[in-house]
Amino acid sequence: xxxxxxxxxxxxxxxxxxxxxxxxxxxxxxxxxxxxxxxxxxxxxxxxxxxxxxxxxxxxxxxxxxxxxxxxxxxxxxxxxxxxxxxxxxxxxxxxxxxxxxxxxxxxxxxxxxxxxxxxxxxxxxxxxxxxxxxxxxxxxxxxxxxxxxxxxxxxxxxxxxxxxxxxxxxxxxxxxxxxxxxxxxx
Numbered sequence: 001x002x003x004x005x006x007x008x009x010x011x012x013x014x015x016x017x018x019x020x021x022x023x024x025x026x027x028x029x030x031x032x033x034x035x036x037x038x039x040x041x042x043x044x045x046x047x048x049x050x051x052x053x054x055x056x057x058x059x060x061x062x063x064x065x066x067x068x069x070x071x072x073x074x075x076x077x078x079x080x081x082x083x084x085x086x087x088x089x090x091x092x093x094x095x096x097x098x099x100x101x102x103x104x105x106x107x108x109x110x111x112x113x114x115x116x117x118x119x120x121x122x123x124x125x126x127x128x129x130x131x132x133x134x135x136x137x138x139x140x141x142x143x144x145x146x147x148x149x150x151x152x153x154x155x156x157x158x159x160x161x162x163x164x165x166x167x168x169x170x171x172x173x174x175x176x177x178x179x180x181x182x183x184x185x186x187x
Contacts (some may be wrong), residue, residue, distance in 0.1 A: 043124035
């Protein structure tokens with residue numbers, strides 16, 4: 001699959017490894033893929049981010065991702081579901097942080113490395129890469145680019161897709177920004 005990656009897709013993978021390393025994360029996550037895409041200039045994803053106004057709101061995106069990490073990775077949908085059961089996640093997080101310190105729910109482990117010294121992808125990041133392949137094939141593309149990664153991030157449920165949607169980057173909006181719409185959603 002990696003031989004089909006475009007230059008910008010390879011830069012996303014490299015950049016995501018750097019974001020993971022700086023964060024002290026144990027693996028490369030979907031969040032790191034997104035942050036690496038936000039770093040790029042002159043790519044289809046950069047154009048989509050600019051046209052959707054996300055480039056100007058990067059700080060807001062990063063804050064929303066940090067808030068999710070603070071909640072132990074729970075999405076707002078998860079938080080709302082728990083609220084329906086009478087569980088106040090914000091109150092629980094506050095009490096835990098009162099006792100154990102700020103960021104106590106954030107998982108920080110020693111980085112795992114393959115024998116080659118490369119940082120591993122988390123299962124959700126691997127799923128995102130696989131989804132990007134399916135999207136590329138569904139579009140009839142012979143390569144996998146950053147645009148396919150971004151579409152995959154918006155198509156998979158979770159914190160990153162939720163944050164992107166909150167900032168106006170749904171699958172459909174991103175597809176329209178990059179390709180002018182008209183293509184069917186890849187499954």
